[in-house]
Amino acid sequence: MSSPEEKTLILKSSDNEEFLVKESVAVQCITIKNLVEDGCDLDAIPLLNVDSKNLAWIIEFMEKYADSTSTDAEKKDFDTEFVKKPFNDVLGLILAANYLNFPALMDVMCDACANEMKLWSVEQVREKFHIQNDYTEEEEKAVRAENFWAFE
Amino acid sequence: MNHCNSKYGVFPDDIMVQIFARLPVKSLFRTKCVCKLWYKLISERYFTRLYNEVSVKNPMVLVEANESLSESRSSLILVDNMRGVSEFLLDFIKDRVRVRASCNGLLCCSSIPDKGVYYVCNPMTRQYKLLPRSRERPITRFHPDGEATLVGLACNLLTGKYNVVLAGHHRSFGHRPERTFICLIFDSESNKWRKSVSLQDDHFTHMNRNQVVFINGALHWLTASCSCVLVLNLDSDIWRKMSLPDEVNSGSGSRIYLLESDGRLSVIQISEVWMNIFMMEDYDKEEWHMVDRVSLRCIRGMVPGIFPISKTGEYVFLATHKQVLVYQRNSRVWKEMYSVKNNATLPLWFSAHSFRSTIFSCQ
Numbered sequence: 001m002s003s004p005e006e007k008t009l010i011l012k013s014s015d016n017e018e019f020l021v022k023e024s025v026a027v028q029c030i031t032i033k034n035l036v037e038d039g040c041d042l043d044a045i046p047l048l049n050v051d052s053k054n055l056a057w058i059i060e061f062m063e064k065y066a067d068s069t070s071t072d073a074e075k076k077d078f079d080t081e082f083v084k085k086p087f088n089d090v091l092g093l094i095l096a097a098n099y100l101n102f103p104a105l106m107d108v109m110c111d112a113c114a115n116e117m118k119l120w121s122v123e124q125v126r127e128k129f130h131i132q133n134d135y136t137e138e139e140e141k142a143v144r145a146e147n148f149w150a151f152e
Numbered sequence: 153m154n155h156c157n158s159k160y161g162v163f164p165d166d167i168m169v170q171i172f173a174r175l176p177v178k179s180l181f182r183t184k185c186v187c188k189l190w191y192k193l194i195s196e197r198y199f200t201r202l203y204n205e206v207s208v209k210n211p212m213v214l215v216e217a218n219e220s221l222s223e224s225r226s227s228l229i230l231v232d233n234m235r236g237v238s239e240f241l242l243d244f245i246k247d248r249v250r251v252r253a254s255c256n257g258l259l260c261c262s263s264i265p266d267k268g269v270y271y272v273c274n275p276m277t278r279q280y281k282l283l284p285r286s287r288e289r290p291i292t293r294f295h296p297d298g299e300a301t302l303v304g305l306a307c308n309l310l311t312g313k314y315n316v317v318l319a320g321h322h323r324s325f326g327h328r329p330e331r332t333f334i335c336l337i338f339d340s341e342s343n344k345w346r347k348s349v350s351l352q353d354d355h356f357t358h359m360n361r362n363q364v365v366f367i368n369g370a371l372h373w374l375t376a377s378c379s380c381v382l383v384l385n386l387d388s389d390i391w392r393k394m395s396l397p398d399e400v401n402s403g404s405g406s407r408i409y410l411l412e413s414d415g416r417l418s419v420i421q422i423s424e425v426w427m428n429i430f431m432m433e434d435y436d437k438e439e440w441h442m443v444d445r446v447s448l449r450c451i452r453g454m455v456p457g458i459f460p461i462s463k464t465g466e467y468v469f470l471a472t473h474k475q476v477l478v479y480q481r482n483s484r485v486w487k488e489m490y491s492v493k494n495n496a497t498l499p500l501w502f503s504a505h506s507f508r509s510t511i512f513s514c515q
Contacts, residue, residue: 072482091163098167106170114174122185129163131187143185149244149278150181 009036010044011059017052018044021059025066029058030101047100054096057082061105083112087128090116165189169199173206176235177276177509197312204309204510208256209414210234211462213469213476214275214507215500216251217492228275230507231476231489233467244278245271251503253305253316255366257510260305260316272305272316272340272514281514283316286336286345304364304371306386307512314340314514315386317371337389340514348389365412368435372417374410381410381417397430397440411506413463420460420468425449427460427479429468444481451477451486457499462506471501 007023009032027033035045047055064070064078083090090113097105117125126133135143144151172180172194180203184191193199213231228240228251242249242261249261249271257276263269273280304317316338335348365372370385372394379401381394395401397419400408406423417432419440429444448455454472461476462469468479469489476490492500 094167094171095163098164110170111174113171114179117171117183118175118179122182125183125186129186131190133186134188135185140185143191147181147184150178 011055012044012046013050013052013055014048015052017055019052019055019059021062022066025059025062028062028065028102028104030103032100049099050096054092057093058096058100058102058105061108062102065104079108083108087113087116165193169193169202172199173203177511180511181277200312200511200513201309204257204512207510208309208508209464210508211412211464211469212507212509213461213471213489214251214254214259214505215471215476215490216503217500229490230509231469231478233469233478233489237490240275242273242275245273245280247271251505252303253364254505254507255305255314256307256309257508257512258305258307258314258514259505259507260303262303270316270318270338272314274510274512274514276509277511277513279514283338284343284345286318286338286347302364302373304366304373304384306366306369306371308369309510309512312513314512317384317386319384335384335389335391337386346389350391363410365410365417367412367415367417372410374408374419378408394438397442399428399442400430409460411460411463414465418463420463422448422455422458422460424455425452427468429463446479446481446484457501459501459504461501461504469506471499471504473499473501476500476504 008020009023009026011019011021011026011032013019023036027036032045050058061082064075070078085093090109094106094109094113097109117128120128125131133140168190172183172190175183180194184194210232212233215229215231217227217229228242230238230240232238245261247266247269248264250264251259252262252270253260257274259273259275261271261273263271268285270283271280272283302317302319304319305314306317307314317335319333319335333350335350336345337348338345363374369387370383373382373384375382378396380396383392383394384390385392396408400406400419400421406421409420409422411418411420413431416435419430419432421428421430425448427444427446427448428442429446430440431443433439433441451458454475454477457472458470458477459472460468460470466481468481470477470479474492475488478487478489479485480487
């Protein structure tokens with residue numbers, strides 16, 4: 001039940017879709033909190049680096065975490081399901097959480113990313129993060145030898 | 153350019169380190185092989201601090217589980233509330249060693265064949281350092297292994313420096329204990345030992361093994377007479393006493409243990425049917441509060457042989473002769489995390505230490 005003073009914000013994604021969110025929920029994103037506190041009086045808050053797909057997910061997450069009736073166990077179950085997304089989407093959410101400065105989401109998504117990453121070989125990591133290997137063959141051999149125990 | 157023009161362009165370094173900080177140690181070190189930039193990011197002092205800040209929040213229990221007394225390899229079992237049980241070997245130290253102290257990811261070990269020889273190691277990164285010999289003859293007491301009465305390890309996560317403390321009484325053969333209490337402190341920054349001497353005080357003569365807490369720049373030991381906490385400030389090398397919770401002093405027939413919990417001192421009192429948990433909420437005022445009173449009815453048979461080893465605000469790890477148990481405070485549930493398969497002669501609690509996995513360097 002929202003009180004008469006409960007304010008609703010309009011968040012606008014980079015692809016111009018508008019989402020209605022209660023202010024008390026949206027301020028979990030420090031970036032939005034700062035805008036509100038600085039007295040931003042725009043009709044809609046433009047989030048230039050977040051597209052509608054990501055914003056919809058972020059709002060879903062925000063509302064779950066702002067809900068005082070959900071227990072820690074329920075949040076954990078929610079997180080487990082929430083992170084079951086293709087890896088590129090996980091990366092996209094990390095970037096968005098970073099841009100919006102949303103610590104809780106950042107924690108959950110970075111954990112999820114690390115959990116996937118830890119199972120991969122060095123080559124797989126390069127592929128998924130689009131990293132060019134700039135070691136020479138000898139250099140790579142040396143680094144692998146230095147950390148041989150990590151490959152056992 | 154290291155990164156091709158993917159949909160996300162370059163993934164910023166400050167985000168990558170947040171992800172690295174959540175990798176288990178082995179995976180983290182493999183990640184150094186991905187590219188030179190990542191090697192550099194992971195090797196930076198800033199990152200070590202960040203990683204340790206995250207990993208240190210997960211206390212575990214470490215026990216030395218040797219198959220038999222004649223087993224030459226030092227095998228460590230690590231019990232983690234989140235990740236279960238894993239085994240580590242200290243075989244990278246080419247010596248038979250016993251773990252004497254544990255702090256923020258480092259272990260202080262003494263050589264079994266060579267009295268007076270000490271190592272500091274990180275069992276996760278397999279880095280170790282042989283400490284220079286202190287010029288003192290080994291400190292002896294009436295102790296099964298004849299080594300220093302007190303061993304403490306203090307690892308400062310902010311500075312990356314550590315101290316090893318060996319303290320006890322000199323006792324010449326056939327004589328009564330001398331009055332002098334010798335304290336040797338190794339400083340990783342100077343790579344040297346320093347010595348301080350004080351006069352004997354009743355409370356110095358008995359100490360609890362394995363339970364020493366390093367917080368606020370000081371090492372804290374519980375005296376076995378359990379009348380106070382002995383504190384050594386490592387900046388000043390000054391000893392002082394701290395009082396225990398009032399309720400603990402008045403209890404009789406109960407056992408007291410000193411642990412660290414989320415950066416604060418905690419005392420656990422175990423009687424026949426209760427486990428009382430105290431926290432020191434205000435360190436400067438030395439104020440204790442009882443935060444929980446746990447019924448031990450459901451593990452009644454184990455109570456005489458159960459010892460708390462490690463805890464956080466949410467759970468307590470305890471060790472018995474053959475098991476490691478965890479008590480979850482929120483759900484009030486007891487769970488067995490590990491049990492010894494065979495008939496080990498030494499009880500698990502005898503060699504159990506609180507442990508946190510970090511990438512603290514011992515060089």
